[in-house]
Amino acid sequence: MTYEDEPLVVGGHKVGSRLIMGTGGAANLAVLERALVASGTTLTTVAMRRVDAAAGTGVLDLLRRLGIETLPNTAGCRSAAEAVLTARLAREALETDLVKLEVVADERTLLPDPIELLDAAEQLVADGFTVLPYTNDDPVLARKLEQAGCAAVMPLGSPIGTGLGIRNPHNIEMIVEAAGVPVVLDAGIGTASEAAQAMELGCDAVLLATAVTRAGDPERMAHAMRLAVEAGRAARGAGRIPRRYWARASSPATD
Amino acid sequence: MRIWVNGQERELAGPASVADALTALGLPGAGVAVAVDGEVVPRTGWPARTLAEGNRLEVLTAVQGG
Numbered sequence: 349m350t351y352e353d354e355p356l357v358v359g360g361h362k363v364g365s366r367l368i369m370g371t372g373g374a375a376n377l378a379v380l381e382r383a384l385v386a387s388g389t390t391l392t393t394v395a396m397r398r399v400d401a402a403a404g405t406g407v408l409d410l411l412r413r414l415g416i417e418t419l420p421n422t423a424g425c426r427s428a429a430e431a432v433l434t435a436r437l438a439r440e441a442l443e444t445d446l447v448k449l450e451v452v453a454d455e456r457t458l459l460p461d462p463i464e465l466l467d468a469a470e471q472l473v474a475d476g477f478t479v480l481p482y483t484n485d486d487p488v489l490a491r492k493l494e495q496a497g498c499a500a501v502m503p504l505g506s507p508i509g510t511g512l513g514i515r516n517p518h519n520i521e522m523i524v525e526a527a528g529v530p531v532v533l534d535a536g537i538g539t540a541s542e543a544a545q546a547m548e549l550g551c552d553a554v555l556l557a558t559a560v561t562r563a564g565d566p567e568r569m570a571h572a573m574r575l576a577v578e579a580g581r582a583a584r585g586a587g588r589i590p591r592r593y594w595a596r597a598s599s600p601a602t603d
Numbered sequence: 604m605r606i607w608v609n610g611q612e613r614e615l616a617g618p619a620s621v622a623d624a625l626t627a628l629g630l631p632g633a634g635v636a637v638a639v640d641g642e643v644v645p646r647t648g649w650p651a652r653t654l655a656e657g658n659r660l661e662v663l664t665a666v667q668g669g
Contacts, residue, residue, distance in 0.1 A: 371667040380667070395668025398609040398661065399630055407667045408634050421669040436643045437663045440636035448669060557669060 351585030352578075356553055358530055359478035359499025361417075361446060363553070364390035367543070367577045368419065368532065370557025373509075374566065377406050383560050384414060387570035393419045393448055393557070396438050408442075419480070421448035426461070428468035435472055447472060448502070448534075448555075449481040458508040462489050466496060473497035482534050485519040487526060494529050501527060502534035502555060505546065509558045511538030514545055524550035540569075540576035547580025548588070607659040615654070622649040624660065635664045 356363040369389040374380035384392060394407055411418055420438035425431035428451060435447045451468055453461040460483050472479045478499045483489055485503040493501050503523055506512035513536060514520060524531050533546035534555040543554045554577055563569035604617040608628060615624055621637055621644055624630075637644050638661040644652050654660075 370669040372669055374667060393669030394665040396636075396663045397666045397668075399635055399664045408665050418665065419669075420665060423668050433638060433641060433643070433661075434663070437636035437638060437661070438665070440643055440645060441634055441664060450669070 352582050356530060358446075358480065361478060361499075363417075365574075366547070366553040366581060367574055368392065368553055368555040369560065369570075370555065371407055371411075371561075372423075372557045373561035375561075377410055379566055380407070380561065381410055381414065383566040383570040384410075384416060385570075386567045386574065387560065388574045389416060391417045391419050393421045393555070394442075395421055395423045396434050396441070417446075418442050418444060419446050419448050420444065421482075422450045422468075423452075425451050425468075426453070426464070427451065428464045428471065431464070431468040432471050432475075435468075435477060436475070439477070445476060446478045447480065449479050449498075460484050460504075462486070465489075466492055469493055469496045469498055480532065485516050485523070487519060487522040490523045490531075491526055494527060498529065500530040500532055500552075502532040504535040505533055505542065506536030508535045510536055511559060512536055513538055513542040514549070517545070517549055520546070520549045520551065537573075540572040543573050543576040544580035544583070547577055548583050550584055553577075604654070604656045606654055606657065609660070609662055617654070617656075619654050620650050621652045621654065621660070624654060625649070625662070630662055631664070635662055637662050 365388050367389050368391045369387050370393045422431040422434040431451045451461050451464040452458045469479050469481050480500045481493050481498050482502050490501045505514035530552035532553045532555050533551045537543050537556040537559045546554050560566050560570045640659050
């Protein structure tokens, strides 16, 4: 089996695509549906909210109709206690043990709170969840999350929704190098080249939402992301040339 | 009796179970999860779990996000 054909397995769950989508930010469900189909994704995040919230609940019906598995997140949680309760409610409502664990420190940066995150991860692993933590691009924290029993680690490229791409590629490479579980680049992707870059750095998958849902044409961008993830994975498998300081002719020298 | 549902005070004829409360308040039963005072009540336990004055219910469902 070639590198490109290897299936992605997260804690015993076989994931059919290496592009994991989010559903946030889409103008409406029709736009979301076209984007999800174009992305080729088989796993997609949803958020948990009080039923009387203004947001609709049609997203679950849509995902079921498209045969896409749900990955509930704990978005909006600021403490381990909140995140653990939200994860338990999501498991009950959606009948899945998968959870994208998200514990953010503040609204301005939406950066993960590493202390609360690790605490929540330990509790959820002990409770039988398959935990996919959204984490900083910190190799030490990634290692500790893996040691805590997380089924994957999901470092950010840059803060959620910024589209700033991968700000510290070297850190992502170090996380990939050390990880024994899948590494999913989560957050910060702005355009297709950055999704390809994540895969070239050795990430096992890319999770994105805003880059597609808020693009000028979400359906076209979703298609571009699908190709980018495939291209990046193929390039990683192929092995890039080493970087050189001086030129090296690719045509024979004249005599 | 008075209970709190998703942060709002609601009046409910007692005695009532979690299942009764969802029906009385017109909340959907599918695709939702319920916690009472911070403890998740599994769907199968809704009819048996009786509510008491001042209980705090959280009723959550999946929405677009992430």
